[in-house]
Amino acid sequence: MGLPHLTNGFDLAGRLDLGTHLKVHGPLAPVTGEDLATLAEAVSLLGKGGAGFPFARKLRAVAQAARRRGMPPAVVVNAGEGEPACRKDTVLVNRAPHLVLDGALLAAEALGARTLIVAVTRDSTEASVTDAFAERGLTDRRLRNRGIRARIVRTPERMVSGETSAVIRAANGGPALPPGRRERAAESGVGGAPTLLSNAETYAQLAVAARLGPRRYSRTGVPDEPGTVLLTLSGDVTRPLVAEVPSGVPLGYVLELAGAPPAPQGVLTGGYHGSWIDAHAAHDAAVSRASLASFGGALGAGALLPIGPETCPLGESLRIASWLAAEAAGQCGPCKLGLPAAAGALSDILNGGGQSALQALREVAQAARGRGACKHPDGSVRFLMSTLNAFTDDLAAHVLGTGCGRPVIGLLPLPGPTAPEAARHGSGTPRAENLAVDWTLCQGHGLCADVVPELIRLGPDGYPVLADASVPLHLASRAQRAVRRCPALALRIEQPPGLSPATAAGKAPDRRRS
Numbered sequence: 001m002g003l004p005h006l007t008n009g010f011d012l013a014g015r016l017d018l019g020t021h022l023k024v025h026g027p028l029a030p031v032t033g034e035d036l037a038t039l040a041e042a043v044s045l046l047g048k049g050g051a052g053f054p055f056a057r058k059l060r061a062v063a064q065a066a067r068r069r070g071m072p073p074a075v076v077v078n079a080g081e082g083e084p085a086c087r088k089d090t091v092l093v094n095r096a097p098h099l100v101l102d103g104a105l106l107a108a109e110a111l112g113a114r115t116l117i118v119a120v121t122r123d124s125t126e127a128s129v130t131d132a133f134a135e136r137g138l139t140d141r142r143l144r145n146r147g148i149r150a151r152i153v154r155t156p157e158r159m160v161s162g163e164t165s166a167v168i169r170a171a172n173g174g175p176a177l178p179p180g181r182r183e184r185a186a187e188s189g190v191g192g193a194p195t196l197l198s199n200a201e202t203y204a205q206l207a208v209a210a211r212l213g214p215r216r217y218s219r220t221g222v223p224d225e226p227g228t229v230l231l232t233l234s235g236d237v238t239r240p241l242v243a244e245v246p247s248g249v250p251l252g253y254v255l256e257l258a259g260a261p262p263a264p265q266g267v268l269t270g271g272y273h274g275s276w277i278d279a280h281a282a283h284d285a286a287v288s289r290a291s292l293a294s295f296g297g298a299l300g301a302g303a304l305l306p307i308g309p310e311t312c313p314l315g316e317s318l319r320i321a322s323w324l325a326a327e328a329a330g331q332c333g334p335c336k337l338g339l340p341a342a343a344g345a346l347s348d349i350l351n352g353g354g355q356s357a358l359q360a361l362r363e364v365a366q367a368a369r370g371r372g373a374c375k376h377p378d379g380s381v382r383f384l385m386s387t388l389n390a391f392t393d394d395l396a397a398h399v400l401g402t403g404c405g406r407p408v409i410g411l412l413p414l415p416g417p418t419a420p421e422a423a424r425h426g427s428g429t430p431r432a433e434n435l436a437v438d439w440t441l442c443q444g445h446g447l448c449a450d451v452v453p454e455l456i457r458l459g460p461d462g463y464p465v466l467a468d469a470s471v472p473l474h475l476a477s478r479a480q481r482a483v484r485r486c487p488a489l490a491l492r493i494e495q496p497p498g499l500s501p502a503t504a505a506g507k508a509p510d511r512r513r514s
Contacts, residue, residue: 001243001244001245001246001249001254001257002220002228002245002246002249003220004228004244005205005208005212005220005227005228005244006092006096006099006201006204006205006208006228006230006244007095007096007244008024008025009021009024009025009096010095010096012024014095015094015095015096015097015128016095016096016097016098016099017098017131017135018098018132018135018136021096021098021099025099025102025207025211026211028102028106028207028210028211029210030106030109030110031106031109031110031210032110033059033063033110033111035110036059036106036107036110036206036210037056037059037060037063038056039206039209039210039214040054040055040056040059040206040209041054041056042214042218043205043209043214043217043218043226043227044224044225044226045202045205045206045209045227046202046225046289047198047199047202048199048200048201048202048205048229048230048301048302049078049162049198049199049201049202049301050199050270050271050273050300050301051375052289052299055198055202055206058186058196058198059107059110059111059196061184061186061187061194062111062186062194062195062196063111065186065187065194066111066112066193066194069194071193071194072111072112072113072114072115072193073111073112073113073193073194073195073196074113074114074115074116074117074189074190074191074193074194074195074196075104075107075108075111075113075115075116075117075195075196075197076116076117076118076119076167076168076171076185076189076190076195076196076197076198077100077101077104077116077117077118077119077198077199077200077203078119078162078164078167078197078198078199078200079093079100079118079119079120079121079125079129079199079200080119080120080121080125080155080157080161080162080167081121081122081157081162082121082155082156082157082158082159082160082161082162082327083159083162083271083272083273083301083303084272084413084414084415085232085234085235085268085271085272085303085305085412085413086232086271086301086302086303087232087242088201088230088231088232088242088301088302089125089199089200089201089230090122090124090125091230091242092200092201092204092230093120093125093128093129093200094124094125094128095128096204097128097129097131097132098132098135098136099204099207099208100118100200100201100203100204100207101118101132101136101203102203102204102207102210103202103203103204103205103206103207103210104116104118104203105148106206106207106210107196107203107206108148111196113148113196114147114148114149115148115149115150115190115191115193116138116148116149116150116151117150117151117152117153117171117190118150118151118152118153119152119153119154119155119167119170119171120152120153120154120155121154121155121156121157121161121162122157126152126154129152130152133150133152138150153167153170153171155167155170155176156176156473156474157415158176158327158472158474159272159324159327159376160177160178160327160328160329160374160376161176161177163178163374163375163376164185164197165178165179165182165183165185165374166178166329166374167197168185168189168190168195168197171189171190172190172191177329177331178329178331178373178374178376179373180331180332180373181373182373182374185197201230201302205227205228208227209227220246220247221246221247221248221288222247222248222286222288224288224290225247225248225288225289225290226247227246227247228244228245228246228247229244229245229246229247229287229288229299229302230242230243230244230302231243231244231245231254231287231302231303231304232301232302232303232304233254233255233257233258233260233304233305234303234304234305234412234413235260235267235268235304235305235306235307235411235412235413236260236261236264236305236306236307236308236311236411237255237258237259237260237306238258238259239257239258239259240258241257241258243257243258245287247286247287247288248286248287248288248291249286249287250285250286250287251267251282251283251285251286251287251291251292251304252282252283254287254304255267255282255304255306260306260308261306261308261309263279263309264279264282264306264307264308264309265278265279265307265308265309265313265391266278266279266282266306266307266313266390266391267281267282267297267304267305267306267307268303268304268305268306268307268383268412269292269297269298269299269300269303269304270292270297270298270299270300270301270302270303271300271301271302271303271305272303272320272323272324272379272380272383273300273301273375273376273378273379273380273382273383274297274298274300274301274303274379274382274383274386275296275297275298275382275383275386275390276296276297276313276317276383276386276387276389276390276391277292277295277296277297277390278390278391281295281296281297282306285297287299296386296389296390298382305411305412305413307411307412308411310406310407310409311406311407311408311409311411312350312394312403312404312406312407312408313387313390313391313394314346314349314350314387314391314394314395314398314404315350315406315407315408316408316409316410316411316412317346317383317384317387318343318346318347318350318408318468319408319410319412319414319468319469320383320412320414321339321342321343321346321380321383321384322343322347322467322468322469323414323469324339324343324376324380324383325339325340325342325343325380325454325467325469326454326455326467326469326471326472326475327376327472328376328377328454329373329374329376330454331373332371332372332373332377333371334367334368334371334372334377335372335373335374335376335377336453336454337453338364338367338368338371338377339368339376339377339380339454340453340454340455340457340467341360341364341457342361342364342365342368342380342381342384343467344457344465344467345357345358345360345361345364346361346384346387347465347468348360348361348459348460349361349395349398349399350398350403352398352402352403353460354399354400355399355400357399358388358395358399361384361388362388365381365384365385368380368381369381414469415470433470433471433476433479433493433494434466434470434471434493434494435455435456435466435471435479435482435483435491435492435493436466436491436492436493436494437464437466437490437491437492438489438490438491438492439490441488441489441490442463442464442488442490442491443487443488443490444461444462444463444464445486445487445488446458446462446464447482447485447486447487448464448482448483448485448486448491449464451478451481451482451485452475452478452479452481452482454467454475455467455469455471455475455479456482464491471493479493480493
């Protein structure tokens with residue numbers, strides 16, 4: 001929509017190689033460190049990965065740490081996307097990899113960095129970056145007269161693998177998981193060096209701003225948040241797409257572009273760590289951080305997911321809450337126990353648990369907030385609490401009555417049942433397997449819930465309740481262990497059945513013993 005910045009040239013080629021990229025965007029002159037920070041400040045450049053941290057502050061922090069410690073910093077491009085609702089960075093890296101590299105190399109030269117790392121999660125992005133390195137002559141070998149070494153780091157397609165500390169841990173040769181303690185990458189990151197890590201779109205926006213200058217760049221969008229925004233639109237839309245739009249454009253117009261319902265009952269803003277807004281807010285809000293925040297929403301990673309009136313919004317949210325619980329790193333209490341308990345409490349609400357289930361959900365959410373080793377518990381709690389706040393009529397129908405009477409269609413995207421790419425690279429994408437219980441055999445011993453609490457919890461009657469989530473690869477061995485530990489041989493792993501309202505709401509068949 002409007003004049004393209006990031007997507008300029010997309011009408012000329014499926015992927016802009018270096019020659020086409022230079023014809024479209026032109027050459028890029030180097031910029032000194034302080035001048036680059038001043039430019040980022042002038043265009044109010046914030047991180048585009050979700051947190052929205054000011055890029056200039058991050059750049060200056062790395063420069064100061066590098067001078068103080070007397071060692072060259074590293075630059076990392078986080079081009080991985082482990083969230084099913086986000087595809088903007090994949091599209092950007094697949095189609096315009098050199099625009100991303102322009103910004104990253106601009107920052108690297110300004111900082112005097114000697115290491116450039118691009119973290120990716122998919123085969124397509126890895127191939128595109130590999131080709132871009134070759135086209136620029138970038139290599140991981142130290143060559144004469146070349147001051148920077150560049151390499152690609154492959155991370156699993158998991159929600160927590162895109163967190164800053166997880167990317168740096170992977171770049172250092174460890175697992176792509178948060179380390180269990182919070183560290184500042186600007187002080188100590190890749191190889192212990194001060195590290196500038198930012199999202200792929202952020203670096204691309206930096207390259208655009210360096211070419212246009214702050215005045216021309218700021219002609220697009222709103223004054224406080226100039227420029228364009230990359231959005232991923234999915235959910236209840238007829239045209240799932242990635243769109244580049246000027247900041248400040250009406251949200252309703254963007255949703256209409258994707259074929260969303262004219263009166264959605266809610267829109268999830270910012271992805272699965274974001275917040276729901278209701279239909280009235282969706283009509284009045286604009287695409288900017290300030291506007292969405294004023295209505296209780298969040299721009300986050302640029303994911304927008306409307307749902308129509310035909311589906312149960314609490315049931316849709318339960319599917320995501322169960323997936324978020326299964327995606328946890330399992331390294332702290334809020335992730336390993338809190339998120340499964342929160343998803344279970346929401347399931348109890350849908351299954352007639354009444355006000356006690358609602359109170360349990362609020363208590364679990366309060367206990368998990370701000371106590372995790374990374375931001376995954378906080379983002380998941382934000383999503384759950386916004387569900388309760390945005391759909392008060394549906395919540396009342398489930399808590400005080402017999403439910404809203406609508407099925408769960410499954411409009412919010414989750415990883416598919418088959419994932420050959422995930423199998424090759426150890427991704428967290430769910431496999432084509434689910435846990436299942438033979439209720440004619442189950443005697444309620446409860447051992448399975450101790451082994452894999454992310455996928456199994458005990459209901460009020462002491463019998464297991466299964467999460468509405470496929471078995472991710474990182475939990476596969478523990479799921480198999482739970483099957484082996486069941487003394488009644490009632491637990492098994494099987495191919496997943498089709499989605500139904502009962503399974504989406506976490507319901508289990510009647511398991512009372514005669």
